[in-house]
Amino acid sequence: MKPETKGQVQLSKLIFTHNWEDPAMDERALQIKADDTVFTITSGGCNTLGFLRFNPRQIYCVDINAAQTYLMELKQAAFRYLDYEELLAFLGLRHHPKRSLIFRKLISDLSPEARSFWLNNNSLIEKGIIMNGRYERFVKIASWLLRTLQGYGKTKRLFGLKTLEEQKKLYDTEWNNGRWQWIFKTLFNKKRLAKGGLDGDYFHFDDGSASFSESFHKRAGHAICDLPVQTNYFLALYLLGHYQNEKSIPAYLQQENFNVIKKNIDRIHPVTADSKYWLEVQQDNLFDAMALSNICELMDKADTHKLFSEVLRTSKPGARLIFRNLMIPREVPENLQSNIIQDSDLSKEIQFQDRSFVYGKVAAYTIVK
Ligand SMILES: C[S@@+](CC[C@H](N)C(=O)[O-])C[C@H]1O[C@@H](n2cnc3c(N)ncnc32)[C@H](O)[C@@H]1O
Incomplete structure (x- = not known):
């Protein structure tokens, strides 16, 4: 690609080494x-x-x-x-x-x-x-924080569950606690997002949520309750920081x-x-x-x-x-x-x-x- 290509921005830092799209x-x-x-x-x-x-x-x-x-x-x-x-x-x-x-x-x-x-x-x-x-390094740090807040044993237990019923039960009884909700309120804090140019009040959320934090909390809850965790390598990367095993990989x-x-x-x-x-x-x-x-x-x-x-x-x-x-x-x-x-x-x-x-x-x- 020639450097004079129209509209090209000169970026050179490696942001993604993994695709975060299924x-x-x-x-x-x-x-x-x-x-x-x-x-x-x-x-x-x-x-x-x-x-x-x-x-x-x-x-x-x-x-x-x-x-x-x-x-x-x-x-x-x-x-x-x-x-x-x-x-x-x-x-x-x-x-x-x-x-x-x-x-x-x-x-x-x-x-x-x-x-x-x-x-x-x-x-x-x-x-x-x-x-x-850069993004993957952030994911590894975030996964450490999430594991620490939820407890390593519980996180490992989640990935051992075999049915959606078991996943939902764990989510409702143990996972969706105050610490879990705090993470979303902190990460998707209105003031912080506004500093980055995102004013949640202007957005309509398709899932009926009133804020970014509510919407992302629902998105994560959906992944834990409605989709099999054993084959979800994205969830494993966000919560464990690595693939679960060599079967559940892209x-x-x-x-x-x-x-x-x-x-x-x-x-x-x-x-x-x-x-x-x-x-x-x-x-x-x-x-x-x-x-x-x-x-x-x-x-x-x-x-x-x-x-x-x-x-x-x-x-x-x-x-x-x-x-x-x-x-x-x-x-x-x-x-x-x-x-x-x-x-x-x-x-x-x-x-x-x-x-x-x-x-x-x-x-x-x-x-x-
Ligand atoms: C939009 S980002 C988001 C990451 C993505 N969701 C994933 O899972 O990989 C994906 C890539 O798009 C590239 N990108 C952003 N705007 C672009 C554009 N106008 N043309 C080509 N690439 C672009 C970024 O450099 C980045 O590598």
Whole structure:
């Protein structure tokens, strides 16, 4: 990507090394088929890598932050040159005494920019990158705090429960205590959010909540009571700080998917750009499926309109789309809603089933032209 690319912000800190969006919901919404051309936001790269299981023709993954592109290059190199055991050790799922020795096998596969980025961030490589982006480090600290407040024994017990009834009982009788409620009031404190530019009084919460703290408390309660905890690796990361075991991990890391992802690894094309400007220079009717993450929350109304206009132009008739909102409500602009049509039943279902549970909106759309 050339530095003069229109609208590109020069970001270079690695924020995400993991995707915090449930790929199973992306896959329900996008229905990726063999030979599809797919658009994604790179972020931690996990979901994009998992999409290779469906043998798409190509995936363009775009991120405004160059460090996320370097992460994707590194993960691609790891799939190209490592066997499964080494991959898990390199990423940090298994112990390894010196990961920089594995990195040596990958270095010549990287672009000069990615190579220099990773050489300057060798400490992240040594620790195992998967839980060492900025956000992941925050999650590990938060998980320590949550475990300490709830008690380690109770947290372990939660992940041993086998039925939703048992989960709900534990939540009602032991989990949803004053300390748990305090966490949400403190994290989503009105004054603190207002300092960050988020005034809760202006927001309408789809779940009927009166505040961010109430809404996030409900979202977490839903994850604990209504979705099986044993297969929820997001909940494990937020509460334990690591995956529960090697079974409950993202699809791209599961052993049975390793060979197909390795075979298709060159079909991912990482790009550093602001997606709305990158899409502007792509041809009409290119994409069969598009996953937009929650990037609209970082845009004003005019930019959101620009993005969705480009999404409509560059997607094929019948293409599928998913996007999310975490905190700030965003919607397809009104004048595009007859071409970018929300599938309400599927949206309700993926919103409910979403194991990553923090999003205020997870919605699926079909393009009609
Ligand atoms: C919106 S963030 C949220 C994280 C996300 N929910 C996840 O689970 O990974 C995801 C990524 O979008 C990138 N991003 C934000 N605005 C963008 C834009 N206009 N174009 C391309 N990437 C963007 C960020 O750099 C970040 O890596």
